[in-house]
Amino acid sequence: MSRLIVVSNRVSPPVAQGASSQGGLAMAISAALREYSGVWFGWSGQSTPHYTGQISMHRVNGVTVATIDLEEQDIDEYYNGYANRTLWPLFHYRIDLTQYERSYGAGYERVNARFADVLAPLIEPGDVVWVQDYHLIPLARELRARGVKNAIGFFLHIPWPARELILTLPRHRQLVESLFHYDVVGFHTEEWKNAFNSYVLYEAGGMQLTDGRVRAFGRMVRPQAFPIGIDPGAFVNLKRSAAGQESYERIIESKGGRKMLLGVDRLDYSKGIDERLLAYDRLLTENHELKREIFLLQISTATRSEVEAYQDMFAKLDALSGRINGAHAEMDWIPIRNVHRVHSREELAGIYRAADVALVTPLRDGMNLVAKEFVAAQDEADPGVLVLSRFAGAAAQMKDALIVNPFSQEDVADAIKKALAMPPAERRTRWRALMDGVEKDDIVAWRDNFVAALHAARNEGAERPRPRIAAARGEG
Numbered sequence: 001m002s003r004l005i006v007v008s009n010r011v012s013p014p015v016a017q018g019a020s021s022q023g024g025l026a027m028a029i030s031a032a033l034r035e036y037s038g039v040w041f042g043w044s045g046q047s048t049p050h051y052t053g054q055i056s057m058h059r060v061n062g063v064t065v066a067t068i069d070l071e072e073q074d075i076d077e078y079y080n081g082y083a084n085r086t087l088w089p090l091f092h093y094r095i096d097l098t099q100y101e102r103s104y105g106a107g108y109e110r111v112n113a114r115f116a117d118v119l120a121p122l123i124e125p126g127d128v129v130w131v132q133d134y135h136l137i138p139l140a141r142e143l144r145a146r147g148v149k150n151a152i153g154f155f156l157h158i159p160w161p162a163r164e165l166i167l168t169l170p171r172h173r174q175l176v177e178s179l180f181h182y183d184v185v186g187f188h189t190e191e192w193k194n195a196f197n198s199y200v201l202y203e204a205g206g207m208q209l210t211d212g213r214v215r216a217f218g219r220m221v222r223p224q225a226f227p228i229g230i231d232p233g234a235f236v237n238l239k240r241s242a243a244g245q246e247s248y249e250r251i252i253e254s255k256g257g258r259k260m261l262l263g264v265d266r267l268d269y270s271k272g273i274d275e276r277l278l279a280y281d282r283l284l285t286e287n288h289e290l291k292r293e294i295f296l297l298q299i300s301t302a303t304r305s306e307v308e309a310y311q312d313m314f315a316k317l318d319a320l321s322g323r324i325n326g327a328h329a330e331m332d333w334i335p336i337r338n339v340h341r342v343h344s345r346e347e348l349a350g351i352y353r354a355a356d357v358a359l360v361t362p363l364r365d366g367m368n369l370v371a372k373e374f375v376a377a378q379d380e381a382d383p384g385v386l387v388l389s390r391f392a393g394a395a396a397q398m399k400d401a402l403i404v405n406p407f408s409q410e411d412v413a414d415a416i417k418k419a420l421a422m423p424p425a426e427r428r429t430r431w432r433a434l435m436d437g438v439e440k441d442d443i444v445a446w447r448d449n450f451v452a453a454l455h456a457a458r459n460e461g462a463e464r465p466r467p468r469i470a471a472a473r474g475e476g
């Protein structure tokens with residue numbers, strides 16, 4: 001049987017204990033590897049004074065986990081640098097925050113080559129390789145240069161930016177060309193896929209074939225949309241667990257009959273948290289009758305603290321929520337509960353369940369799993385309402401949410417009012433349609449569809465001669 005080899009920047013083994021703190025990507029990969037006997041390869045998260053390429057392997061729950069340590073310079077240039085100071089902001093349309101440093105690009109190429117050096121000998125004939133996310137775009141090119149002929153797929157968890165934006169990246173052509181060493185390149189939505197195809201057709205002079213593949217740089221690749229999902233059944237179990245029930249009851253008691261708006265995010269500028277709070281401020285300013293009737297629970301967790309753009313975000317969020325609380329609070333009512341902590345999956349499920357309205361208003365998001373988790377945790381008889389940004393990939397699937405423009409305070413405030421006033425029958429109808437989608441496009445469908453596409457690509461590859469293998473490029 002062919003093995004599945006998953007490669008991602010960080011490896012988060014699928015242990016039952018501790019799974020409660022796993023984030024979106026880690027949850028998705030754990031679910032994929034639980035099904036296939038596979039290897040999960042990536043950075044250990046640890047630094048070493050001198051890079052050795054020494055691989056540490058162990059088996060966890062039927063999955064072989066293989067990791068390497070990186071040098072401080074690698075971490076700084078590849079991870080904190082090119083991945084999180086260059087590609088993340090650029091791909092989220094924030095060219096104002098994007099740092100274009102040659103040393104970051106060189107570190108990115110170096111670490112991808114190091115990953116390939118260690119990984120290539122582990123790959124056996126018949127294995128399929130599935131590379132995850134923007135940290136590892138050049139990995140297939142590096143593996144091909146080392147003679148790996150297996151099917152290799154890539155999945156991008158974040159948006160693919162509009163063509164005009166990616167042109168601001170020095171050596172954008174080299175980055176896109178790297179993707180042509182994969183057999184399948186996956187995106188969450190047709191929109192991100194079309195943005196990629198637009199670059200291929202209009203910037204790289206490529207062409208699209210009738211079967212959906214695109215040709216450029218003398219090679220061919222299949223770009224395809226694979227919307228990621230969650231495990232909705234697991235979420236129902238989480239909310240019914242003792243910890244889920246307890247957090248639900250704690251919130252219900254503390255609501256004191258008020259309606260609760262909920263935001264749950266990694267503290268990231270792409271998530272639109274400040275804009276959300278400003279929309280809420282406006283709602284309270286213009287609708288005094290809502291005061292004391294509602295409150296907002298905003299849960300934001302720290303992330304990427306090495307990167308400057310993230311360092312003052314807590315201070316700014318605290319200042320903003322403090323100002324809004326100061327302006328509107330009364331002696332027995334506070335409009336915003338501003339919480340910075342990581343909750344277990346069970347607690348989170350109970351919190352989602354107790355919310356009346358979820359505010360999922362990113363300015364740009366590859367998919368957004370919080371929207372799907374909120375839907376999965378609702379009670380069928382009395383579900384809450386999802387307010388969802390049109391700029392989240394999830395909006396393409398979750399059309400029965402109240403879709404908003406997160407840049408417009410008026411639009412978000414109007415949607416909150418509509419959600420609060422929505423009759424129970426409409427809430428149930430919308431929720432049923434949303435839940436049907438969450439159940440249909442779940443994590444299993446995502447995984448199986450991608451792996452099937454990769455196997456099909458492997459069979460296609462066996463029937464026709466492989467395109468020529470270009471030499472690996474150095475960082476210019």
Ligand code: ADQ
Nearest residue numbers: 023024025157265266301341342343365366367368369370
């Ligand atoms: P993220 O940007 O991390 O993922 P998202 O999809 O919303 O965004 O996933 C966040 C995850 O973290 C969710 O599973 C959520 O439950 C969890 N989480 C957030 N705050 C938490 C808290 N306080 N306590 C516990 N858990 C918390 C990236 C892309 C997304 C894409 C995913 C998967 O940016 O667009 O949906 O990958 O592809």
